[in-house]
Amino acid sequence: MKLLNPGHVIDGFEIQACLHAGGMAHIYTVQYALSEDGTRRESEFPMAMKIPRMTAGDGAENIVSFEVEHQILPALSGSHVPRFVAAGDLSRTPYLVMEYVQGSTLETWRENFHKESFQAGLHDRAIARVGAELAHAAHSLHKQNVCHLDLKPANVLIRPNGKVVLLDFGLSCHAHYPDLLAEEMRKAVGSPAWIAPEQVVGVRGDPRSDIFAIGVMLYELATGELPFGEPATAGGMRQRLWMDPVPPRKRNPQVPEWLQEVILKCLHPEAAKRYPSAAHLAMDLGNPDQIRITERGQQIKGTGFKEHFKRWLKAAGMHYQPSPLPSKQIKEVPILMVALPHADVSDATWYSLREAVDRSLGIRPGARLACVTVISPNDTSSTDSSKSESSVHRMHLARMQQWSQGLDLHDHQVSFHVLEASDVAHALVTYAKSNEVGMVIMGAATHGLQMQRFVATVPIKVAMNAPCTVILVKQDVPFEFLGTLNDK
Template sequence: MRLRLSPGMVIDGFTLEEHLATGGMAQIWAVTRENDSTPLVMKFPMLIDSDDPLPIVCFETEQMIMPRLTGPHVPRFVATGPLEPQAYIVMERIPGVSLKARLEDVPLPWAEVVTIGAKVAHALHDLHRQHVIHLDVKPSNIMFRETGEAVLIDYGFARHEQLPDLLAEEFREPFGTTPYMAPEQVLEDRCDPRSDLFALGVMLYFFVTGERPFGTPKGGQIRRRLWQRPVPPRARNPDCPPWLQEIILRCLEVNPEDRYATAAQLALDLEHPDQVLLTERAERLERSGGVETFRRWLKARKAQPLENPNISSQLARAPILLVAIDLSPSAEDLAEAIKAMVQRILALESGARVACLNVLKTSRIAVDVLEDAEGRSLHVQRLIQLRHWGSTLDVPAERITYSVLEAPDPADALVDYARRNNVDHIVLGARASSALRRYLGSVSSQVVAQAPCSVTVVRTSKDRRMGEG
């Protein structure tokens, strides 16, 4: 540290108030600025050991990346200073403590773990959409706003795909926190956003079981994750539901292609457990046997990084596609036209996650009738119809889900679902125009006006002719 820091010192208009923490590569101080009531912190790199360039490179990386980040899932950037006379970064101070404080309470109730995981997955998806991979996801780098959003901090190991990767340029070694590092990071690949999903899987495993899936390895021990599977979570904690084990072990797959394609898809499963497709992962109670482990070891000896994926292209080839289906008998032609449109989209975006939805409209004030004349649940009947509609789509079972929403306003329900689940594209149908629709406004026009993503509205040739009349 070039300056001897102390309370009351003023640096470029910021007054040091309180020393908050000292980490391996930085000090954190609470600071104030005249005529600014925003709670702020100032981060100083640890430059005591001039023989170690890593703190400087990590600090320069964070200096480059933080000014480009926006939104509720990152600290708001305020200012930065050069290495001479004193390097620093000023950012907003997030109230409270990091998720590291919960480590003393592990294992946590699985329902709380799911809530934490979904919030972090949403934060990661927002970060990835800004062209950044964090590459050091762990409890101490996660905080929560008073409004509930997860905030990702510390971008010293991060990679921005549109900026120079200083760590990769200056060093030839893996970087990260060893218990949380993805296999590709071990192989010095810093280009895959799914590395952050592996780290989140490690965190979920630890919060559920109280144990880290790969321990705390040192040196060459970190390569063991390339071939050694972890003890299944349910073997350590029988209270862990099979669907949650399915999610965790999928995040921990060695090959990124076998994990979730995006953090948004992971969040969708965490928030809709009834939609999780269970595979043999969910039933595992033991680690792989010796023969299988040996085969995996032989394969790992030849392991090389995958062809470096582009963050944007990875997200683009794995969008979440919301398909709203009208299941009324009079809309059969429209449902087929929507199916044809979805198939065309899937031909271009083969990794898409498809969420098939139908809205069961309810009354705002009257008592709703949710059963037919024979006492059968309308909700269940609609769900069966949805599954029948989607069964002919060429989509793997783990990438298609079905939901029936009950709401008084179908357009609001669809837009809200799209916003909460990071939907990238909505496909829905529109019936022929009519005087009533022109007066009240159609569902499709409301969705187009309010949706947070792109929307494709499908009409049949018959409806188009009627609308032109």
């Protein structure tokens, strides 16, 4: 379809201005058209209309992509996607009307980004903030059983408040709907620079493919270059099935080790060796000081020929399986949060919580543990240097780390967090919501035996308002431990 002029009306929507004229679609700002009596319906938010290009020279993927987005966009909800308004039929004028989100694309954000600023120690944290918001947005889709599968800077919109909105679901996959692209296109579907290895061989619907794409974007933000270039052939794209990119620190020595650790984990050729969910990635980017740095984060030379050759042999004989339900995948590797009391806590409570956490981690390989304690702002307001904010936080972090030493943390990442709040229940619920926590474990009375009758409602408040399962643990200590505990 040719470009439309302002004032043109389609199904009650009036064209205002053209925002974008690309190879796949034209996008316009629109408003409701004037009615017969001269009045105009007001919209709750600005609107945009997307009209796919469907001329004789355009490929069949344009039509299929429109059908896919027409199918998926109305089913999505949340702040990370534009709100759906209306759609036109293919037999007449195909279009999608949705919320017009104010903001700039990650592409624009990147253009204003200078890797030299790493020397100021600021831009690595800026990358982490953007990456964490992007991971939260992707996780929101995955919980709705949708994989984007075309994440790239042009499809990521950053609101003025820093929150991320994802655009263009024409290549996406919804586990509950027929995968039209898999049925119609007998080839890898995706943008060559950002496509994941499993997508190259036709596997769609794995949420870890989106994690790979996020890794590509983080790599480019950190180094100014794409990790795999922009291959133009199927053979060029297949190389990522066994090859690692050049380590970011080799291309930009100012990249910190923790950021390289995150990026290369996202870009692992095997999906099972990446982050198990975007929520895990977001938590690492939100807490870079607690990232466990391995040889991967420290390397400069990169993977050698022998290792790449072994991976090539493995990839050549690998049989890729269809992806399970995304929401089921991420539930199998949740973020577990244990709320640890900060004062007046008995050894019996410590023991019971540790046993409950150990049992929960034991049946969930790959799950992550977040140890959280909430202290009063009064605890850090003293002028006594021994009670300064940093020293008080260090003390509570040390106590939690000591408590965790009795856990079997093989194959589990763990982090420690001290929160300051007057309302303990609200702080715990807010933390659980903002970090996509899948399960909360806490004592049935978590703030000391002497204060139980005053604050016993805290666990109940958390259980009522948390966005996930809450396990309340009663004190339960084996008889052989009682004498030891009482002697302490």
